[in-house]
Structures are given as structure tokens and as C-alpha cells.
Amino acid sequence: MKQIKGVLQFLYLTMSICLLFILTSAAGANQKDTEQVPGRFMARQATKAKTVWSTTDHSKHKALQQEFKSGAAITGACLSCHSEAASQFRQTIHWTWLGGSADSAKRSGKAGDSLNNFCISTNNMQDKSCSACHPGWNAKDGEINCLVCHSQAEEMNWTETFEDFHAFSGSGDPEELELAQEIQESILKSVQNIGRPTRKNCGSCHFYGGGGDGVKHGDLDSSITNPNKDLDVHMGLDGQKFECVRCHTTVNHNVAGRIYSKPATTDRKSLIEDDLTPKIMCESCHSATPHKSGSKANDHTDKVACQSCHIPQFARVNPTKMWWDWSKAGKKKKGKPYKTKDSLGKYDYMSHKGEMKWAKNVKPEYFWFNGSINTLTVKDVIDPRNVVQVSAPVGSREDINSRIFPFKVHRGKQPYDKVHKTLLAPLLSGKDGYWNTFDWQKALTKGMQAFDLPFSGQFDYVETSYVFPTTHMVAPKENVVNCIECHSRENGRLANLSGFYMPGRDSFKLMDIFGWAVIIGSLCGVVLHGLGRVFTNGRRGGK
Amino acid sequence: MSEDKMINVYLYTRYERFWHWLQMVLIFLLIVTGFEGHGLYTLFGFERAVEIHNFVGLAWLIAFAFFVFWVFTTGEWKQYVPTTKKMLAVIRYYLYGIFRGESHPVPKRKESKHNPIQRLTYLALAALLLPIQMATGFLYWGYNSWSDWGITGVSLELVAFVHMAGAFAICSFIIVHVYMTTTGHTIFAHTKAMITGWEEVEKDVKIEDWERARGEGLSLR
Numbered sequence: 155m156k157q158i159k160g161v162l163q164f165l166y167l168t169m170s171i172c173l174l175f176i177l178t179s180a181a182g183a184n185q186k187d188t189e190q191v192p193g194r195f196m197a198r199q200a201t202k203a204k205t206v207w208s209t210t211d212h213s214k215h216k217a218l219q220q221e222f223k224s225g226a227a228i229t230g231a232c233l234s235c236h237s238e239a240a241s242q243f244r245q246t247i248h249w250t251w252l253g254g255s256a257d258s259a260k261r262s263g264k265a266g267d268s269l270n271n272f273c274i275s276t277n278n279m280q281d282k283s284c285s286a287c288h289p290g291w292n293a294k295d296g297e298i299n300c301l302v303c304h305s306q307a308e309e310m311n312w313t314e315t316f317e318d319f320h321a322f323s324g325s326g327d328p329e330e331l332e333l334a335q336e337i338q339e340s341i342l343k344s345v346q347n348i349g350r351p352t353r354k355n356c357g358s359c360h361f362y363g364g365g366g367d368g369v370k371h372g373d374l375d376s377s378i379t380n381p382n383k384d385l386d387v388h389m390g391l392d393g394q395k396f397e398c399v400r401c402h403t404t405v406n407h408n409v410a411g412r413i414y415s416k417p418a419t420t421d422r423k424s425l426i427e428d429d430l431t432p433k434i435m436c437e438s439c440h441s442a443t444p445h446k447s448g449s450k451a452n453d454h455t456d457k458v459a460c461q462s463c464h465i466p467q468f469a470r471v472n473p474t475k476m477w478w479d480w481s482k483a484g485k486k487k488k489g490k491p492y493k494t495k496d497s498l499g500k501y502d503y504m505s506h507k508g509e510m511k512w513a514k515n516v517k518p519e520y521f522w523f524n525g526s527i528n529t530l531t532v533k534d535v536i537d538p539r540n541v542v543q544v545s546a547p548v549g550s551r552e553d554i555n556s557r558i559f560p561f562k563v564h565r566g567k568q569p570y571d572k573v574h575k576t577l578l579a580p581l582l583s584g585k586d587g588y589w590n591t592f593d594w595q596k597a598l599t600k601g602m603q604a605f606d607l608p609f610s611g612q613f614d615y616v617e618t619s620y621v622f623p624t625t626h627m628v629a630p631k632e633n634v635v636n637c638i639e640c641h642s643r644e645n646g647r648l649a650n651l652s653g654f655y656m657p658g659r660d661s662f663k664l665m666d667i668f669g670w671a672v673i674i675g676s677l678c679g680v681v682l683h684g685l686g687r688v689f690t691n692g693r694r695g696g697k
Numbered sequence: 698m699s700e701d702k703m704i705n706v707y708l709y710t711r712y713e714r715f716w717h718w719l720q721m722v723l724i725f726l727l728i729v730t731g732f733e734g735h736g737l738y739t740l741f742g743f744e745r746a747v748e749i750h751n752f753v754g755l756a757w758l759i760a761f762a763f764f765v766f767w768v769f770t771t772g773e774w775k776q777y778v779p780t781t782k783k784m785l786a787v788i789r790y791y792l793y794g795i796f797r798g799e800s801h802p803v804p805k806r807k808e809s810k811h812n813p814i815q816r817l818t819y820l821a822l823a824a825l826l827l828p829i830q831m832a833t834g835f836l837y838w839g840y841n842s843w844s845d846w847g848i849t850g851v852s853l854e855l856v857a858f859v860h861m862a863g864a865f866a867i868c869s870f871i872i873v874h875v876y877m878t879t880t881g882h883t884i885f886a887h888t889k890a891m892i893t894g895w896e897e898v899e900k901d902v903k904i905e906d907w908e909r910a911r912g913e914g915l916s917l918r
């Protein structure tokens with residue numbers, strides 16, 4: 155009997171030790187890359203063939219070897235082969251500047267009623283300075299300009315180029331004729347050097363939104379024209395060298411991406427589940443459980459977007475604008491408009507724009523986000539007593555399609571109608587624009603007239619905010635956001651998100667107080683008891 | 698107390714001792730990493746702390762299953778059956794008698810290792826507090842799988858609340874427990890017993906029938 159027990163005990167002992175040993179070694183074992191980061195492995199496979207090849211060399215096409223006297227003529231040459239391109243392109247938001255909206259009564263989009271807190275509005279496309287980025291030769295009123303997106307030559311100012319060409323080519327002066335010849339050569343260079351859009355093509359508009367480098371997006375500026383891996387692991391020239399279209403996959407000239415309230419994609423599918431799915435989501439290539447199996451990070455992907463941890467800061471090379479106060483505009487020095495620069499070398503005051511604040515290496519703000527953004531229009535009624543959210547992410551913790559997502563929030567002050575309680579859209583450029591007249595009344599009247607909307611004549615400024623989802627500038631894995639940056643008592647990145655319990659951040663105040671009271675109580679109890687024993691020891695008689 | 702009144706008894710088997718110290722190490726690690734996870738201090742760093750906490754927690758769960766098996770197959774569970782007999786005497790002893798140098802009203806024997814208070818405490822600990830801590834810890838750990846496991850109507854708040862309460866209770870237990878080990882006939886007598894298995898106890902003590910956890914007579918070895 156005793157022996158059996160002994161054997162049993164020995165068994166328990168060895169089994170327990172073995173078990174612990176196995177568990178420890180399993181956790182510490184060196185696994186292969188595939189097991190450690192399956193997400194990276196899969197994504198590498200999905201993007202293996204890196205050279206893009208083509209069956210055509212546009213410089214050899216007869217249609218492109220003529221003298222071009224207008225943009226429309228260039229477009230005609232393109233369409234002589236690509237017969238459907240224009241009709242496809244004219245349907246896309248890149249042309250219409252109108253975004254589909256869940257609420258069909260809303261005309262969302264730049265060319266529609268949508269507002270922002272930068273230059274506020276295109277005034278129904280009547281503010282011509284905004285059209286600089288429209289991919290048409292004459293905004294929406296002419297032919298499409300294929301070259302903006304497809305020419306790989308130097309960027310051109312087409313309006314000036316054709317003006318100069320016409321001026322010089324009509325002249326009798328041989329020197330001017332020679333100049334016209336040179337201009338025509340540069341036109342041909344642009345026309346014959348054709349390819350898929352590169353970072354430079356897309357960036358010529360998207361890096362300069364809001365009228366300057368890095369003004370709007372914190373994660374899109376000229377620094378990612380030729381970034382290194384440190385700035386963006388996907389686009390880095392010393393890494394994967396992705397062009398924008400690598401992820402912004404395109405069907406019939408429709409480029410994948412979020413459009414106002416329309417999410418970039420509604421289902422979170424990887425290429426393994428659906429090989430024709432757009433590659434716009436991180437998960438498209440990396441899957442929903444990209445980290446090594448058993449890693450806690452995999453458990454986060456249902457509620458936390460990849461971007462939240464993998465983009466620790468935006469604007470890591472160039473500064474981005476964080477604040478724009480229109481109410482300060484119009485100050486003059488010696489009767490003249492002026493500008494001042496901040497320590498980053500960016501304008502922090504401009505008479506015709508107001509006060510600005512710029513920042514680098516900005517930590518994003520985090521919100522629940524289901525891929526949809528709610529943007530105010532000139533018609534929406536606001537409550538000027540609060541900060542007005544000109545755009546705000548849609549989502550909530552309860553919505554299964556929502557995840558915590560990082561945003562750049564651009565704040566500022568802009569004019570609103572004190573009577574109608576709507577935001578106002580001043581006309582900025584042109585003869586009657588504020589930048590010429592410095593006259594708010596006139597600029598606001600003209601601006602609202604463009605919409606056929608009333609302006610009471612009484613205005614003030616209201617503080618507003620505008621959001622940009624942060625999704626570019628994905629950092630190398632060494633730089634990801636640490637657990638503790640969110641799971642911490644104070645100043646955590648997610649301090650503003652409520653309605654759920656987060657270990658490390660949250661606690662039950664009363665329970666903590668009570669718990670420590672019990673522990674201190676126990677300590678005092680045993681100390682007193684112990685002291686009692688020491689002092690009464692004498693009475694124990696004996697030793 | 699003179700030496701000749703004392704005898705050596707073998708109280709704790711090898712497995713029991715091993716289990717005791719293993720559990721001590723595991724619980725120590727769980728407390729240290731658990732309170733770090735609670736945001737109290739930085740020792741391992743949150744991420745490491747959570748990893749260690751989860752790993753040790755799961756290891757403890759498995760090891761505890763062995764302990765439960767041992768307790769039942771060896772009949773040791775009888776040592777934990779609660780009783781009220783002599784309860785008051787024991788309470789009186791710790792509140793009064795101990796200061797007067799009286800001897801313990803319920804001396805230890807192999808077949809009766811625990812006094813009534815210990816029985817109750819250890820039962821509450823092994824059958825209630827620790828399992829609750831393990832259950833809530835396991836739930837906490839498996840938070841992402843709740844829907845797969847068909848668990849609804851429980852919130853993380855609740856689980857964290859109970860787990861936290863358990864953590865405080867365990868800490869409090871440990872403080873009192875460690876102190877109580879010093880109340881043997883020498884300061885380290887109980888501790889030594891848990892290391893070697895042998896404890897010196899007073900001779901010629903009658904073990905009442907009700908006290909017996911083991912039926913195999915009185916043989917002290």
C-alpha cells in the first residue's frame with residue numbers, strides 16, 4: 155500500500171515537472187518566420203511579382219507623334235486607342251468630385267455641398283483656385299486630362315504651357331519660334347511617357363490637399379513621393395517600393411478607397427478568401443490574424459484597426475497643419491498683408507488665411523470607425539455653442555463593423571451665419587474673393603450666392619474639427635505602439651474612449667481602496683499579534 | 698517546553714511539499730505580474746507581465762488539476778472537511794492562549810494536519826477562492842473566445858472585478874498565512890516541516906476520532 159502511494163507521488167511529481175518544462179520550452183522555442191508572423195509571410199507572397207510589365211511603348215505610337223496644340227487634342231489621341239477611358243473616368247469621383255452619400259438628399263463632395271475647415275468650400279466649383287487639382291483641362295467643363303495620372307514626365311502647368319505655346323508659335327521671331335518648339339517637345343515628352351499612376355502622379359494632388367504640402371492629411375505629403383522604409387514599410391524605396399495603386403486597386407478607372415460616407419470596402423476579406431477582393435485593407439494581404447499564433451495582438455484585430463498600433467505617429471518627416479483660425483485673417487502691417495513663419499519653417503500667420511499651427515510626429519487621436527465619415531454641408535444646421543464637427547468618424551463600440559482607428563484631427567475657427575445657424579462658404583480666389591478684397595461680407599455673400607443659399611449678413615466664427623483617417627506611413631514593426639501606451643492608467647492613447655473595461659487603464663476605484671484596506675489591515679493585524687507575542691513571551695515560563 | 702516532550706512526525710509527503718512550494722512560486726508570480734497589469738508599477742513591462750501572467754496562470758490551472766486528483770485519490774480531502782469542534786478553543790488560543798504560552802488545543806498529527814480554523818480556511822481557499830480566481834482568470838484570458846464558447850451575459854467588467862477582488866483576498870491570505878507559520882514552537886518549525894516533511898510536535902497527544910482524516914490507526918509514520 156505504502157509503496158503504491160510512493161510510486162503515485164513520484165508520478166505526480168515528474169508529470170508536473172514535465173508539464174511545466176514542456177510549456178516553457180514551447181513558449182520559448184524558435185519558430186520559423188511563417189509561424190512567427192504569418193501575416194507578413196502571406197503579404198509577401200501576395201505581392202511577389204514586383205516588376206510591372208507592359209506590351210506597349212507609348213513613344214512609338216503614331217497617334218502620339220503629332221504636334222499638340224490643346225489639351226483636348228491630347229485626350230483625343232489617347233481615346234483613339236483607349237476608346238472607353240473617358241466614359242469610364244467621367245463616372246468616377248476623381249472626375250465628378252461628388253461622393254455618394256447614405257443620405258441621398260445630401261449632395262456630398264467637393265463639387266457638391268460638403269465643407270471642410272481648410273479653404274472651406276469650392277463654392278459649387280466657382281472658386282477656380284480649387285480646380286487646380288481637377289483632372290480635366292478646364293475643370294469639369296472640358297475633356298479629361300489623362301496625363302495628370304498617367305504621364306511619367308515632369309509635372310506641367312498645362313494652362314501656362316499652352317498659353318505660351320500659342321503666344322510663341324504665332325510669332326515671326328525665330329527665337330520665339332524656337333521656344334515654341336521647345337515647349338512642344340516638352341509636351342510630347344509628357345504625352346509619350348505613359349504608364350500606370352505612380353506615387354508622384356497621385357501625390358501631385360493628394361499630397362498637397364488644402365493648398366500646400368501636408369496641409370490636409372497627416373499621413374500623405376511629399377515625403378512619401380520617395381520615402382524610405384522607416385517612413386512607410388510598403389512604399390519605402392529600400393523595401394517593397396509600392397506605388398499607391400498597389401493597394402488602391404482599380405476597376406474601370408474607379409480607384410479603391412473611402413469616399414465620404416462610403417467605406418473603402420465593407421467586407422474584411424483576404425485574398426485567400428477572395429482573390430478579386432480589392433487590396434485596400436491591410437487584411438486583404440495580411441489576413442485578420444497576421445501575428446504569430448497565440449499572440450495577444452491577434453485578439454485585438456476584431457476591435458482595433460491595424461493602423462492604430464502600426465502608425466505610432468503621422469507627419470514623421472514633413473509637418474502637417476493642425477490648426478487654422480480664419481477669425482485672425484485680415485491683419486495688416488503698414489497697410490499690407492503679411493506672413494510669418496514658425497520654427498518648422500511653415501507659415502503660422504498669413505493675412506489672407508489667418509493663424510495656423512503646424513506639427514511633426516503627431517500622435518493620432520482614436521475613435522470608433524466603421525469606414526464611414528459624416529461630413530457637414532453648407533445646408534446643415536449647427537450648434538455654435540459647441541465645437542462643430544465638420545467631419546466625424548461614424549462608428550461605435552457596439553457596432554461590429556467598427557474598430558478603433560487613428561485619426562488626424564484638424565481644428566480651427568471658421569465663419570458661420572448667426573441667424574441661419576449654418577456654416578458659411580466664403581469665396582476666396584478671384585476678383586471678388588476674400589484673398590483679393592479682404593472683405594468678409596462680400597466674400598461670404600458671393601460664396602453663398604454660388605450655392606443659391608441665403609446669407610443673413612450676420613456672421614461670427616465657430617471652432618470646428620475635421621478628421622482624416624490615418625492609414626499611410628505604416629512604421630517598421632520595431633516602432634509599433636507599445637501595449638502600455640494604451641493599457642495605462644494615465645494619458646493612455648485611448649483615454650478618451652469609454653464604455654468598455656480595458657485592463658491596465660481601468661480599475662474599480664472603490665474595490666482598489668477596499669482591497670488595499672484589507673491588505674493593510676491584515677498587515678497591521680499580524681504585526682500587532684506578533685508584537686503581542688514578543689512582549690508576553692516572558693510570561694510563558696520555561697525557556 | 699522541554700525537548701523530551703517532543704517527537705518528530707512526518708506530516709507532509711513529497712508531492713504535498715512540492716505542490717506547496719510550486720504553488721507558492723506560481724501565485725507569487727501571478728501576484729507580481731497581475732498587479733503590474735493592473736497598472737500599479739512597471740517591473741517586466743506591461744506586455745511581458747501579461748505574457749508571464751497568462752502563461753503562469755494556465756500552468757497553475759493544469760498543475761492544480763493534478764493537485765485535485767491527488768487530494769481525492771489519496772483521501773487527503775478529509776483533512777479539509779470543516780468542523781466546529783474546538784473551533785472556539787482554537788480562536789481563544791490565538792487571541793489569548795498564545796500570549797500565555799499555552800499549548801495549541803489541536804496539535805498536528807499526520808492523520809490530522811489542520812486545526813478547525815485551518816480546515817475552514819484551506820477549504821475556502823482550495824475549493825472557493827483559488828478556483829474562482831482560476832475561473833475568472835481563465836475567462837479573462839479567453840475573452841476573445843467567449844462567443845465561440847457560447848458565453849453570453851458576462852461582461853469583462855464583472856470578470857475583472859471578481860478577479861481583482863480575488864487577488865486582494867489572496868494577498869491578504871498570504872500575509873496572514875505567512876505570519877501564522879511563525880506560531881509553531883519555534884519561528885521556523887512549520888516552514889521547516891513544509892520543506893523536510895518532518896515536524897516536531899508534542900508527545901502523548903490523543904487524537905480524537907472526529908479529528909482523524911485517516912483511518913489507518915495511530916501509527917505515526
Ligand code: HEM
Nearest residue numbers: 657727731732734735747754755831834835837838857864
Ligand atoms: C493567484 C492567482 C492570481 C492573481 C493574484 C491574479 C491577479 C491579477 C490581477 C491583479 C490582474 C489585473 C486585473 C485588472 O486590472 O483588471 C489580473 C489580470 C489578469 N489575469 Fe490574473 N491573477 C491570478 C490568476 C490568474 C489565472 C489563473 C489566470 C488565467 C488562467 C489569470 C489571467 C488573467 C488575465 C488574462 C488578466 C488580464 C490581463 C492582465 O492584466 O494581465 N489570472 N490578474
